[in-house]
Amino acid sequence: MTVAPDMQHQVSELVTDLLDAHDPKTSEPTEFLGAQFDAGLAWVHFPVGLGGLGAPRGLQPLVDEPLAAAGAPSPFLRNPIGVGMAAPTVVKHGSAEQKQRLLRPLFTGQELWCQLFSEPGAGSDLAALATSAVRDGEGWVLNGQKVWTSAAHLSRWALLVARSDPDAPKHRGLSYFVLDMQVPGVEVRPLIQATGDAEFNEVYLTDVRVADADRLGDVGQGWAVAMTTLMNERVAIGGQPSPRGAGMIGEAIRVWRELGSDDPVLRDELVRHWVAAEALRLTNIRAGQSAAEGTPGPEGSIGKIVSAELNQRISAFTVQLMGMAGTLYPGGYVMGRPERLGSRNDQQRMLRSIANSIEGGTTEIMRNILAERVLKLPPEPRTDRDKPWSQLPRS
Numbered sequence: 001m002t003v004a005p006d007m008q009h010q011v012s013e014l015v016t017d018l019l020d021a022h023d024p025k026t027s028e029p030t031e032f033l034g035a036q037f038d039a040g041l042a043w044v045h046f047p048v049g050l051g052g053l054g055a056p057r058g059l060q061p062l063v064d065e066p067l068a069a070a071g072a073p074s075p076f077l078r079n080p081i082g083v084g085m086a087a088p089t090v091v092k093h094g095s096a097e098q099k100q101r102l103l104r105p106l107f108t109g110q111e112l113w114c115q116l117f118s119e120p121g122a123g124s125d126l127a128a129l130a131t132s133a134v135r136d137g138e139g140w141v142l143n144g145q146k147v148w149t150s151a152a153h154l155s156r157w158a159l160l161v162a163r164s165d166p167d168a169p170k171h172r173g174l175s176y177f178v179l180d181m182q183v184p185g186v187e188v189r190p191l192i193q194a195t196g197d198a199e200f201n202e203v204y205l206t207d208v209r210v211a212d213a214d215r216l217g218d219v220g221q222g223w224a225v226a227m228t229t230l231m232n233e234r235v236a237i238g239g240q241p242s243p244r245g246a247g248m249i250g251e252a253i254r255v256w257r258e259l260g261s262d263d264p265v266l267r268d269e270l271v272r273h274w275v276a277a278e279a280l281r282l283t284n285i286r287a288g289q290s291a292a293e294g295t296p297g298p299e300g301s302i303g304k305i306v307s308a309e310l311n312q313r314i315s316a317f318t319v320q321l322m323g324m325a326g327t328l329y330p331g332g333y334v335m336g337r338p339e340r341l342g343s344r345n346d347q348q349r350m351l352r353s354i355a356n357s358i359e360g361g362t363t364e365i366m367r368n369i370l371a372e373r374v375l376k377l378p379p380e381p382r383t384d385r386d387k388p389w390s391q392l393p394r395s
């Protein structure tokens with residue numbers, strides 16, 4: 001898409017004004033991000049008044065790069081599920097009131113978000129989920145169990161899919177809600193991961209009341225809304241634009257330099273990882289520019305697969321570089337509930353990276369999506385698409 005130079009100029013001018021009025025080094029992060037939202041620089045492609053300018057999405061790097069260079073807080077790192085998944089879902093499917101109410105505190109990180117999708121019997125086959133939403137007067141009553149809910153213990157709001165019509169086929173009987181995690185009947189229990197942290201949880205919903213005004217999309221159309229969330233999730237996990245040499249590969253280079261190693265075999269391996277990381281970074285930039293507007297497509301699965309594999313390989317290589325020190329766990333095995341998502345050290349990063357090929361859809365499922373929806377290969381046989389969900393066998 002060609003972008004008028006005056007629009008590029010306008011965005012850059014707004015960034016300069018923002019930085020002049022709010023020095024990121026001295027401003028409170030919440031105040032800075034609030035000013036960024038009010039200037040329309042949160043997501044430039046969102047509507048005016050909702051954190052955007054109605055500009056092409058491809059202009060966002062004109063905002064993000066100078067702000068990162070100036071040391072501005074990252075809204076994504078503060079609220080990854082909110083910024084990466086909830087915001088694009090709310091702006092696409094939400095009512096005017098929901099957008100006004102939810103987007104600003106989401107962007108500033110004052111209200112964190114989680115995703116109540118997976119259940120003990122519904123992960124890869126998410127449409128099989130069993131949490132029920134039963135109509136009751138002006139609202140709905142929710143009952144069920146969700147699992148693997150990252151940051152549920154920190155979140156004010158959740159994205160939730162529930163079954164509103166058990167007699168419809170599984171994809172057609174779902175409705176989608178935003179759930180206030182503080183209402184009665186929501187119980188969050190920690191689950192400890194291999195890293196020793198409980199960054200995800202089980203969430204039990206017992207007679208939880210949710211207003212009909214908190215529904216996103218039409219009754220029975222929850223699958224379409226969930227697809228918006230899931231497509232954005234894959235890009236949020238695997239397709240984030242990042243500066244050259246940042247992330248896992250930056251860590252590997254830092255450790256390499258600190259150790260002062262001159263082993264030519266390890267150097268060769270480090271360079272191969274660097275080239276692969278750079279190829280992914282450039283691919284993500286290109287994908288971000290071609291998906292100039294709207295929801296990312298199924299090709300978002302490419303970045304998700306490749307980034308998971310790379311994170312695992314590079315973080316294992318980094319720990320290998322450390323030699324015996326790599327077998328130690330700095331700070332101890334905490335078994336705590338972290339106050340933010342993210343890793344504390346290289347050893348933890350390596351253990352956490354194992355989850356990258358599971359969370360947000362497994363690598364096997366990403367390959368199925370690419371095969372069927374991008375390469376148009378024959379689909380897997382499915383016998384359960386048109387039968388009522390209530391008649392399907394379940395574990």
Ligand SMILES: Cc1cc2nc3c(=O)[nH]c(=O)nc-3n(C[C@H](O)[C@H](O)[C@H](O)COP(=O)(O)OP(=O)(O)OC[C@H]3O[C@@H](n4cnc5c(N)ncnc54)[C@H](O)[C@@H]3O)c2cc1C
Pocket residue numbers: 114115116117118119120122123124125147148149150151200355358359360361362363364365368
């Ligand atoms: C760290 C972490 C954080 C998470 N955070 C959240 C969260 O915040 N919210 C949330 O809702 N969920 C979350 N999840 C859950 C995640 O989305 C699921 O774990 C994932 O979708 C897989 O589902 P499952 O665990 O039920 O595995 P299953 O679906 O039971 O899969 C088991 C195995 O079978 C394979 N498989 C299944 N179906 C097929 C098929 N058709 N073809 C080929 N292979 C197949 C899978 O690839 C996998 O290897 C998180 C998971 C992790 C690890």
